Amino acid sequence: MKKILVIGSLNVDMVVNVPHMPVAGETILAGNMELVPGGKGANQAYAAGRLGAHVTMFGAVGSDSYADIEKQSLSSAGVDTSHLLVRKDKSTGLAWITVNDEGDNSIIVIPGANATVTERDIAAHDCLIRDCDILLCQLEIPLKTVVYAAKRARELGKTVILDPAPVPQQFPEELYSYIDIIKPNENEAAQLLGEQVKGCEEASDKLRAKGIQNVLITLGPKGAYINSEKEGKHLLSVRSVPVVDTTAAGDAFTAALAVRLASGFSLVQAVRYANEVATIVVTRRGAQTSIPSAEEVLFDN
Numbered sequence: 493m494k495k496i497l498v499i500g501s502l503n504v505d506m507v508v509n510v511p512h513m514p515v516a517g518e519t520i521l522a523g524n525m526e527l528v529p530g531g532k533g534a535n536q537a538y539a540a541g542r543l544g545a546h547v548t549m550f551g552a553v554g555s556d557s558y559a560d561i562e563k564q565s566l567s568s569a570g571v572d573t574s575h576l577l578v579r580k581d582k583s584t585g586l587a588w589i590t591v592n593d594e595g596d597n598s599i600i601v602i603p604g605a606n607a608t609v610t611e612r613d614i615a616a617h618d619c620l621i622r623d624c625d626i627l628l629c630q631l632e633i634p635l636k637t638v639v640y641a642a643k644r645a646r647e648l649g650k651t652v653i654l655d656p657a658p659v660p661q662q663f664p665e666e667l668y669s670y671i672d673i674i675k676p677n678e679n680e681a682a683q684l685l686g687e688q689v690k691g692c693e694e695a696s697d698k699l700r701a702k703g704i705q706n707v708l709i710t711l712g713p714k715g716a717y718i719n720s721e722k723e724g725k726h727l728l729s730v731r732s733v734p735v736v737d738t739t740a741a742g743d744a745f746t747a748a749l750a751v752r753l754a755s756g757f758s759l760v761q762a763v764r765y766a767n768e769v770a771t772i773v774v775t776r777r778g779a780q781t782s783i784p785s786a787e788e789v790l791f792d793n
């Protein structure tokens with residue numbers, strides 16, 4: 493199987509379940525707070541590992557017990573964490589997550605060590621990019637670093653997949669030219685375009701016009717929309733399930749997509765599988781705690 497490299501964030505999530513999201517000035521009571529391994533980058537690496545891929549995670553953690561939580565979780569999924577940077581003067585990234593009774597979440601990320609990953613760090617680990625087939629990136633580490641990594645991967649002929657979350661105020665337009673597949677959700681697609689669009693076909697056409705061959709827009713319970721130069725336009729639906737917690741569903745989708753592409757499946761086949769993986773994730777609590785193993789995904793392309 494081809495090799496997947498994830499360059500991105502590692503956070504420990506502090507998760508609180510609440511009956512509804514508090515509004516400004518409101519105080520509400522919740523049960524206990526749980527510590528869960530998370531971070532968009534680490535979630536993708538963990539998911540790809542659980543789904544059977546050969547995966548390396550690159551990013552930065554602090555020298556603290558949160559880093560141990562992340563490393564143990566990733567290692568349990570078979571992810572190579574030996575290249576992670578350890579910043580003695582920084583905390584591992586943290587995320588405060590509230591999940592309401594509908595399973596929706598709101599997330600505040602304190603980047604900590606994630607904010608220290610530089611272009612120079614990527615250059616010093618060029619061997620990781622040379623050695624991979626597929627690079628997965630998100631936007632919880634500095635944008636310049638992501639642009640550098642994506643550019644280098646593209647120069648070396650690798651497949652670059654970008655999960656553009658969280659969407660920054662100023663998205664670097666240059667980055668579009670280094671991406672093979674971009675995977676925003678509906679809100680992120682609108683944020684990237686900076687305008688209201690009438691549905692995912694128009695949004696994906698506009699993103700394609702920026703030079704990206706493959707645009708996937710995830711639509712929550714409605715599935716995912718593909719707009720691909722080679723494979724055309726498709727709306728792929730998902731089965732209906734009771735939603736408990738949507739945290740990491742997008743991360744698991746991206747990882748599952750990469751895993752299937754790494755095994756030689758077409759984009760449409762890979763998205764069908766990613767839809768099923770994300771569907772399982774929303775029925776479970778937490779980030780990495782919600783991600784199924786390959787055996788648990790009863791799915792046949």
Ligand code: RIB
Nearest residue numbers: 503530531532587740779
């Ligand atoms: O996508 C979910 C993730 O976003 C959480 O695990 C949290 O750490 C934030 O990075």
